[in-house]
Amino acid sequence: MSALLQVRGLSHHYGQRVGCQDVSFDLHPGELLCIVGESGSGKSTLLKTVAAQLTASSGSVRYHQRDDSWLDLNELDEAGRRRLAREEWGFVTQNPRDGLRLNVSAGANVAERLMAKGMRNYGQLRAIAKGWLERVEIDPARVDDAPTSFSGGMQQRLQIARTLVTQPRLVFMDEPTAGLDVSVQARILDLLRRLVNELGLAAVMVTHDLAVARLLAARTMVMQGGRVVETGLTDQILDDPQHPYTQLLVSSVLTT
């Protein structure tokens, strides 16, 4: 099967400082890839550069479109970038407050992407919003409530519903469970695993937590100092880490 995303020699520099350096990988349809690393390893920079939120300093990202043609993201203008972000991709931020519209109801949050795509039937929008609330385990009776009245875990589930409602082909997730209680985290990870399978989503998820990678991702990349130091099947990396840094990460997981 042909790749959905092809990343080659990708770098992003903040002035003289390296954000990420010379990263290459392929992502296939239906695949969930985890990028693991500590804070400052460049994993979030890489995610944002791949998702065209940051401009690449060098290297390329190519996206395989539905019509079988390849789109070079370096050549995309602002209008094209926004169309892609709105219609084909999704982005889940670490803090749900950054990804939600806090001054409108939960239902409007879920329905916004559908309205942006031109859906103009209120009854239908509302029915879909309720259906998605149910799918992310939020009581549909809360469809008119403000997200500010939700707990942190509920807000994150609402952001997931808002992102997935248009059935994007590719979703980027930046530490979607960081900062939440462990039990809340587990529930969201279960939910993500289920939805990714049901929808056949391709996803790139950034996490500092190897346990998250083990639960969700068949394949994992380990980053340190802006570079990928090890990449492979998640189970192999966890059971038989090759790079000293990965070995350190794995041993610290096992001891906590």
Add this chain to the structure above:
Amino acid sequence: MTSDYNFAFLDENTKRMLRRALLKAVAIPGYQVPFGSREMPLPYGWGTGGIQLTAALLGPDDVLKVIDQGADDTTNAVNIRRFFARVTGVATTERTSEASVIQTRHRIPETPLREDQILVFQVPEPEPLRTLEPREAETRTLHALADYGLMHVKLYEDIAQYGHIATSYDYPVLVDGRFLTSPSPIPKFDNPKLDRSPALMLFGAGREKRLYAIPPYTHVESLAFDDHPFEIQRWEQQCQLCGSGDSYLDEVVTDDRGSRLFVCSDTDYCGQRRAEPAA
């Protein structure tokens, strides 16, 4: 005409700058054109944007009408009319049909307008997306890309909260199928009058330094949902002065016992109807 001021108060360079901006606005219907707003002898909120546009438009042969909420006799309307009478010497009128330029706050006259008339709106907030998106750079991008899903989020919220689209003033419109535009705080009752109007419609926001236009016969669509179509206000009463059943009515409290009267908000229209011999 007094010699204390340049004709129409503003200097000729300023008027030229305004006319250029107006031409651009007419060329791109609904697009907000920035302009160098001048200090006017009235505070913001009193129609300084509309006044600057009117000043740039008026010639010695024009006949000016000024209305505020449909009435010619409010303090605001009287002050602006007097101001222009003094600095231009042009004739003024209260009759819609006699005016060549009508400056208005919050209404469109009931009397149908003609091709040889210009309506100038006073606009407090030109950006229809502002309450939803406070960042100016972002709203500009949304306009550039015609990315207007956000406006429907607002209408969705209305229906979710009130069971219907509760927005009744400043109801958002799409001009010429392209630019999302604020019609200024007119009642949505007046929105259908914007669509394919024979008269040129100009909008001026002094504080925000923006002007825009709806040229004659431009298609203007009020946004809505398929299952919640756009509707205008209706009254069960008729005007208790002229008997009109299809004009915009104001509810007037007539005494301290709460007695109420429904009368036309357009005072000229109401007066003309009462002056007509009964048919």
